[in-house]
Amino acid sequence: xxxxxxxxxxQSLDDPHKLGRPSNPEIESTGSGQSGPASKRIVxxxxxxxxxxxxxxxxxxxxxTYSVLEVATNGGPTGADLFHLDNxxxxxxxxxxxxxxxxxxxxxxxxxxxxxTQVFLIATGILGLCFLAMEFSEFNGMIQEGAGPxxxxxxxxxxxxxGCHGLHVTLGLVWLLTMMAQIWSxxxxxxxxxxxxxxxxxxxxxxxxxxALLTIVYLLGVG
Numbered sequence: 001x002x003x004x005x006x007x008x009x010x011q012s013l014d015d016p017h018k019l020g021r022p023s024n025p026e027i028e029s030t031g032s033g034q035s036g037p038a039s040k041r042i043v044x045x046x047x048x049x050x051x052x053x054x055x056x057x058x059x060x061x062x063x064x065t066y067s068v069l070e071v072a073t074n075g076g077p078t079g080a081d082l083f084h085l086d087n088x089x090x091x092x093x094x095x096x097x098x099x100x101x102x103x104x105x106x107x108x109x110x111x112x113x114x115x116x117t118q119v120f121l122i123a124t125g126i127l128g129l130c131f132l133a134m135e136f137s138e139f140n141g142m143i144q145e146g147a148g149p150x151x152x153x154x155x156x157x158x159x160x161x162x163g164c165h166g167l168h169v170t171l172g173l174v175w176l177l178t179m180m181a182q183i184w185s186x187x188x189x190x191x192x193x194x195x196x197x198x199x200x201x202x203x204x205x206x207x208x209x210x211x212a213l214l215t216i217v218y219l220l221g222v223g
Contacts, residue, residue, distance in 0.1 A: 048198045062161045072153035079221025088218045098127035099207045106200050112188050135166050
């Protein structure tokens with residue numbers, strides 16, 4: 001038997017799952033597993049979706065906790081006494097507009113237009129900051145009225161749920177500033193475009209969570 005016939009057999013025994021590079025240099029790695037490991041684009045995308053889904057599961061658990069403790073006011077104020085829908089409407093408009101500007105930033109990034117991308121990202125950040133300022137003002141007003149998180153189980157659950165969403169918005173703004181700096185310094189490389197796409201998905205997911213929060217906490221709480 002010739003050496004050429006023995007070499008493929010040895011390679012198949014050493015690498016039974018075909019995780020190594022293809023023996024034929026003309027075959028390009030596609031990330032399918034037969035011609036090499038998964039590409040970075042697939043690994044990053046898969047990992048980010050796992051993170052996003054785990055975050056949604058965490059919020060679902062907090063939502064469930066809030067639904068159970070909503071009636072546990074301990075004789076204190078209820079949602080109908082504390083919530084002001086006019087402010088909540090403005091907060092919702094700010095967050096939805098920030099999601100729209102984030103989408104425009106993604107469209108501009110696909111056209112590789114640095115200035116427009118940065119302008120829309122700045123708009124996203126300003127709208128997000130305004131949302132956080134209104135949320136902080138709401139929290140501060142409730143605490144000044146003696147309706148802090150220690151007042152009742154209901155308020156503890158409320159501050160935990162809404163505060164967790166606000167924390168995510170804050171982290172999203174830090175991520176946004178980081179992306180803006182990387183775009184200015186490096187341009188639209190493949191890795192930056194992947195990160196920008198992940199940021200966009202994260203920001204839109206916060207909008208979806210806020211809509212659920214608006215419905216379950218504020219609208220049903222006032223009703």
